[in-house]
Amino acid sequence: MYKSITISKGNGGWGGPLTIMPTDTCNKIVSVTGGGIHPVAAKIAEMTGCQAIDGFVTSVPDHEMLVAVVDCGGTARCGVYPKKKVFTVNLTPVGKVGPLAQFITENLYVSAVTEKTLAYAAEDAVLTSKEGTAVETKKTSSEPKTKAQARAELAAMNAGKKKNIITRLGIGVGGVVNKFYQAGRDTIDMVIKSILPFMAFVSMIIGIIKVSGIGTLIATTISPLASTLPGMLVISVVCSLPFISPVIGPGAVIAQVVGTLLGVEIGLGHIPVQYALPALFAINAQVGGDFVPVGLSLGEAEPETIELGVPAVLYSRIITGPLSVVIAYLFSFGMY
């Protein structure tokens, strides 16, 4: 017996509330959270009468997914499922951000969800429509469409006349300038939404580390480890262990923070400068370990491929992680 529930946003969250009802074909709650089925996913499944599935172990076709539960910090995953028109529950308080922000809409996405923000739907509650976005996008696209129509009419009118070289040149330049302008807009978007927030958070951490004396602790413990080849290999092996890599992967946040800390130590001369290159690989052996199922489904892989593909990538890292450090070490000779 399926039941409809309402999922509301939690503290600092965005989107929703989503009122959802499983059907016979669309009845899987997929937990793409790395490390088993998250309690929130389990709770949603229990309340609705659906089946909870670990997205890392088993892959589910998009049309069977009622809800995808993710713990994305705002890089990619939070947008991938809304793009596929799957209801998305994000456990972290992240709004409409990331490269796929345009697909994150209030009727497909809700964030900062905890077990407390789940409730059975009221009897007269209306189910959230996924198509709302489609209608909305149609609405917004209707304006450019009329513009396009106008342009088409203009083109039709001009069709009789042969365009002279100046007109053609003008159109060509216009197109190029437009692309440059769009590139600028994308860049500023990226700076404001991703780069500046990261700088703010890491510079705060670095400031505290420098002043509070934790810096000296790092200089005496981690720096010696990161200034020898065996030490680097240990770091890469730890990062690539299959039960660790999916956990420390998301958004490359940990790699970025560690990279910044090592950068400070290199700047202070505690770590030899030529170790910069192998360090880049040592701290990043886990790259994308959290994202395998999502990345594979973006590449239109079959569910069976994803099931075997996840462990294949994770196991391969145990070999290629340390190997990449060795290669980078060899390439660092004569760098500075």
Add this chain to the structure above:
Amino acid sequence: MELIAELANGFMELFKAGADTFAGWVMGIIPLIVVLMTAVSAVIKLIGEERVQRLAQKATTNIITRYTILPILSVLFLGNPMCYSFGRFVEEKHKPAFYDATVSFLHPVTGLFPHANGGELFVYMGIAAGVTALGFPLGSLAVRYFLVGIIVIFIRGFVTEKIYASMKAREQ
């Protein structure tokens, strides 16, 4: 009273170092990144994804280009996370290996082409900041990171392809 004032000063001191770091980054890193990212992503937009697709298709047949040219093209032209969608060009049995190669290139690319993964710049930038602090130019590190990246993604693609194949064989 004085004690409280002392404490307040100490508290502010804790964050002043952070503020200096932040100001240094905003002044030192952002202007170059903004101009560089705009230029490269404009060129990429002018070339267009469609024109690359034929080349991408060709790159899938050979094991070396499949895990070097193809991931590089997809990362440069589509960026994170849409680069994985080029996986549709490769055969089903090569998809996990293609993913591994592509994702592993997302950071080596940022030294020269930050537009491809602007949200995760600090893996490279963080370490590069230390090299800059010592007064060394970054060109050498960025180019070597890129080149070693290409070698590593080929090895990752190759190893993952073999591991996936043997797992698949064992299952049947």
